[in-house]
Amino acid sequence: MKAVELFAGAGGLAMGVSLAGFEPLAIVEWDKWACDTVRDNQTGGYPLVADWPLHEGDVRHFDWTSIDESVDLVAGGPPCQPFSMGGKHKAHDDSRDMFPATVDIIRRLRPKAFIVENVKGLTRSTFANYYQYILLQLEFPELPSRKNEEWFDHFLRLQAERTSGRQKGKKLTYNVTATLVNAANFGIPQKRERVFIVGFRSDLKIDWSFPRSTHSHERLLHDQWVSGEYWKRLKVPAGKRPTMPASVAAKVRKLALAPLPPDSLPWRTVRDAIEGLPDPQSAAAKKIANHRFQPGAKVYPGHTGSPLDLPAKTLKAGDHGVPGGENMLVNPDGSVRYFTIRESARIQTFPDGFLFHGSWTETMRQLGNAVPVALGHVVARSVAEKLIRKEMQLVAETLHHVRGVA
Incomplete structure (x- = not known):
């Protein structure tokens, strides 16, 4: 064809x-x-x-x-x-x-x-x-x-x-x-x-x-807060797991009472996407193409970033900063940093072997405009x-x- x-x-x-x-x-x-x-x-x-x-x-x-x-x-x-x-x-x-x-x-x-x-x-x-x-x-x-x-x-x-x-x-x-x-x-x-x-x-x-x-938020909530399968699969020890958000407590109670989990796969999260990639500030990151730390991330009203244990917000191709902090990761401890190019590429489901040309700003524009x-x-x-x-x-x-x- x-x-x-x-x-x-x-x-x-x-x-x-x-x-x-x-x-x-x-x-x-x-x-x-x-x-x-x-x-x-x-x-x-x-x-x-x-x-x-x-x-x-x-x-x-x-x-x-x-x-x-x-x-x-x-x-x-x-x-x-x-x-x-x-x-x-x-x-x-x-x-x-x-x-x-x-x-x-x-x-x-x-x-x-x-x-x-x-x-x-x-x-x-x-x-x-x-x-x-x-x-x-x-x-x-x-x-x-x-x-x-x-x-x-x-x-x-x-x-x-x-x-x-x-x-x-x-x-x-x-x-x-x-x-x-x-x-x-x-x-x-x-x-x-x-x-x-x-x-x-x-x-x-x-x-x-x-x-x-094929995937749902409900199944992600089930695997995170009912069965715990999400944390086991990603090898997150109990002491490093975040607290369940109060906003999902009612949904989780309902899921816990259901005889079977939702008939779907769980939403894939940022943690799923970047699994296996080293900290971008580590020495190991230098060996991975497009995986460089970008400084300057900060939280302010309307610029709050993407939580680690949910799907990312929509990656954007903003010219003067990105409203909502869509290109910024929020760790469970509240610290923030920008996604690297490689992390953003994974969020857009580009394969690791596909490399991007240009500066961080230019490459993020390409990724923000892309279809996953x-x-x-x-x-x-x-x-x-x-x-x-x-x-x-x-x-x-x-x-x-x-x-x-x-």
């Missing part, structure tokens, strides 16, 4: 797509630092990215006519600043809004499926109409806006087209499903809420829904399974027809 990756960044989603069995025809990213990260890993022979056809540049300027093979999947996360909770919230008025470019590329390549990822802020009530406008553009990519047409007028025209049903079966359309996902519910050691918009070409008649979650590799794999694998099953169904139907004619 063939794929095209847009807005690839350091390659989180693209790695998940590759792990799901897709072969990239083009990996496009405009940021030099992110491209340098991928190029450094290619030079170093990291196998997953070694053969990526990486193109540094704007997706709007790429020669898409050079893609002369059938494309099974287009994937990417258009720049999220227009919709980010920490951004200027300008949406369609923001020049960084790359959704129109994404729709244009889908119209050109006509992929069997697409995966689009973006921030939770896209679903806010402020952007309600524009969010629906995005979904309709992806559903009807062959109905682009007209010259000098305002986005809202285009939105109304798309709504009318959907109501009329004229496009279905005649032009390129997609069955689109949008889902707000918490990455922690899929084994990512991070409370990262993101929107995934997945579409399948309508002519394929594929019925898809987002994969079921493991979450990208979950989504891409579910899409791949549907496409493979459809292909097998078509082959079986063809064989049945040939035998019937014979």
Whole structure:
């Protein structure tokens, strides 16, 4: 199966797509630092990215006519600043809004499926109409806006087209499903809420829904405060275990009275993620790539960090400090420090062999903008399974027809 990756960044989603069995025809990213990260890993022979056809540049300027093979999947996360909770919230008025470019590329390549990822802020009530406008553009990519047409007028025209049903079966359309996902519910050691918009070409008649979650907070609470399995697994002696927070006491009592533990895996925590890594200020840390101590972490109102025994807060790519201290670790004794690049990479489920290029600030920007590799794999694998099953169904139907004619 063939794929095209847009807005690839350091390659989180693209790695998940590759792990799901897709072969990239083009990996496009405009940021030099992110491209340098991928190029450094290619030079170093990291196998997953070694053969990526990486193109540094704007997706709007790429020669898409050079893609002369059938494309099974287009994937990417258009720049999220227009919709980010920490951004200027300008949406369609923001020049960084790359959704129109994404729709244009889908119209050109006509992929069997697409995966689009973006921030939770896209679903806010402020952007309600524009969010629906995005979904309709992806559903009807062959109905682009007209010259000098305002986005809202285009939105109304798309709504009318959907109501009329004229496009279905005649032009390129997609069955689109949008889902707000918490990455922690899929084994990512991070409370990262993101929107995934997945579409399948309508002519394929594929019925898809987002994969079921596999991990839960309730099971983590059970393993921490009812069975103690969490502490045993991570070899935390009784004397070094924190006190149970009063805020979860009622839930823990209820879990203790239940006949069976929750039927899920426990959320993975920061402690899970960084297990085996030495203290970044130790001599042993010098032997580990991207694992250097970053000074200056401090607590102040609104900047409280991520507790060791919960999934991390969403890693951020802030330019002037990070609200909430999302890139800062809080130890059980209350002391704080910044995550190292390697720890942050683990929180984003990048493999240890994948190295990052640039300063701590620049690399944290790459990581804060990335899709967790493991979450990208979950989504891409579910899409791949549907496409493979459809292909097998078509082959079986063809064989049945040939035998019937014979």
